[in-house]
Amino acid sequence: MNFKEIVEAMRGEIIKNTQEIVRIKSVENDAKEGMPFGEGVNEALEYALNLCDDIGLKTKNFDGYAGHADLGEGEEVVGILVHLDVVPEGDVNTWSYPPYEAHIHDGKIFGRGTIDDKGPAMAAIYAMKAIKESNISLNKKIRIIFGTNEESGWECMKHYLSKEKAPDMAFTPDAEYPVIYGEKGIITFDYEKNFKDACNCSVKIKSIKGGNRPNMVPDYCEALLYAKDEKVLSIKNAFDEFIKKNNYKIEMMVKDHRIIIKSYGISAHGSTPENGQNAISQLMEFLGEMNLSGCDVGDFIKFYKDKIGMAYYGESAGCELEDRDSGKLIFNVGIIDLNEEKVKLTVNIRYPITYTIEKVMNGIRETLEGSAITTNIIRHKKPIYLPKEHELVQKLMGVYKKITGNDAQPITIGGGTYARVMNNAVAFGPLFPGQEKTAHQKDEYISIEDLIKNTEIYAHALYELAK
The missing domain is CATH 3.30.70.360 (Alpha-Beta Plaits)
Structure with missing residues (x-):
């Protein structure tokens, strides 16, 4: 299945909605009723769920702690885990552009959360939209799960998994390529x-x-x-x-x-x-x-x-x-x-x-x-580890090699991602090998071409796992 043309037709929409969600200052703050991590985080969660509703996905909000959106039917579930909270911006005066303006310069969107993890979250949503618009049949349900305090405790995932069964397999676009088969403790x-x-x-x-x-x-x-x-x-x-x-x-x-x-x-x-x-x-x-x-x-x-x-x-x-x-x-x-x-x-x-x-x-x-x-x-x-021969690792590596032409090998990282919350999960993207790492730094950004490329990769990955 070739999703490139479908994704390219959504380019303007992807960019616009990425900018809009980055403009929401979703740093954890004082809890309010129905907003366990504060108003900004809750606004970002509602934005993502409303966008999924507009696309035609079936959504559910879990008491403001988390949310999910489903595509397709089936007993087995393929998950994609993202988070919508961000770390504080630090000294605003050190940024080249305001951290919540989502300014575009030189083909890059600048702002807190662009690469960690709102840009990848938008890529994942539109990957699901691309699959939906292709009208292909799936044997498994695809579910995107939105976490809301990944940066400060993961209470969001604890609450979510107390209400819902974990997906049968999943990946999280919150690290780098190719597949992350192990994460340090x-x-x-x-x-x-x-x-x-x-x-x-x-x-x-x-x-x-x-x-x-x-x-x-x-x-x-x-x-x-x-x-x-x-x-x-x-x-x-x-x-x-x-x-x-x-x-x-x-x-x-x-x-x-x-x-x-x-x-x-x-x-x-x-x-x-x-x-x-x-x-x-x-x-x-x-x-x-x-x-x-x-x-x-x-x-x-x-x-x-x-x-x-x-x-x-x-x-x-x-x-x-x-x-x-x-x-x-x-x-x-x-x-x-x-x-x-x-x-x-x-x-x-x-x-x-x-x-x-x-x-x-x-x-x-x-x-x-x-x-x-x-x-x-x-x-x-605790550290996590999946063998390189695991079906999930192999399928995602196959997609990555097919789309990029890069014959890289799976890697381990020091970062901690949502892959830790379930048994069969790995991190997958969004950073390509050798790229500048700006997460948690001033002038955090995602390039527009990488945002589109990630959308294409995630569409292929979800299709391969769910077909």
Whole structure:
């Protein structure tokens, strides 16, 4: 079946509706009645379901947590899992175009969610429309499932699967091509410490705050210090020397005894911290060079410098692990909240598929002995793996090779997708090999040609799985 002409005829409609849903700021917010993740997320869900209604799909809203739309009949269900929530936009001033304007420039749609995951969601909807308009017969039902808090907990999928049976097989367009046959385990946890001893140092750290989400490389962090007269000049001098040695964007403002330090990084997805610059780690590296040990706050800063630093493979944190199939463990500091009484440091780890959470956390805890620092696991997702010979992997690889002519092999990733919520599921697209990864970053975009190409690929994939 050739869907290319059908998809091409829908080009203008696909672009328009992608822009419209990107303009909805669907960052999780305060819950309201019937809107468990806030008004913006609910608006995006209703937009998607209304669009599916207009296309002629059968829709259902699951209490604002999730929704689905069906095409065809049959006992077996082929699923495509997407999400409509987005991470915060960060510093708007760093974007070339407003993050919720869906501006088109140079053949690209710019905006938060364009690649993660609203653009792919639109491609999936129109893939179903292409199949519907082709009038081909299917043996299985095709179902698109819309999640609404993929970026911050997956309560949407828990609720959905408490109401509906999972599809018999599925894919999610929330990663890259070709097929993702394995995903690393994900741990989000806090380092925590209560500061029992009041700081009587000549330099007091009153607060350090930075980061938005554990799965984002933080692009901003700020510290407030108070210093005695004789220390202000030495701090200024130490700061100037630090800036000369390091290519970091950090600013210092001094007024009397009050010192504010602002650290600017580069946001990136937590699974690829090498693509960003961690604003928290930059700031902590400078504070670590000031040798503030002797009090609880100073000891924590020294711990950060010695055991975390600027590394993102867990080299000093006690969890440097690697395997053949999925590579190195990834360690991302996402959020810090420190005051004079306590500190909470939130970390997001992606660990290799052949290891366990016990192996990772035991190594981390060994480095904390004698420090009074504790760990608190917030959430954990086990690694997933399907054999390369699995029917789902093979069929999707066949579609990818046929449409692109690329003879690539299935891969593993550090990202976490909805493929984890059921047994027979994998991630499939939307990024093509070698493309720039802008998810969770400023100037996130999807090219219009890739949006159309993804629609064609997903139409073929759904047809092959459901025919």
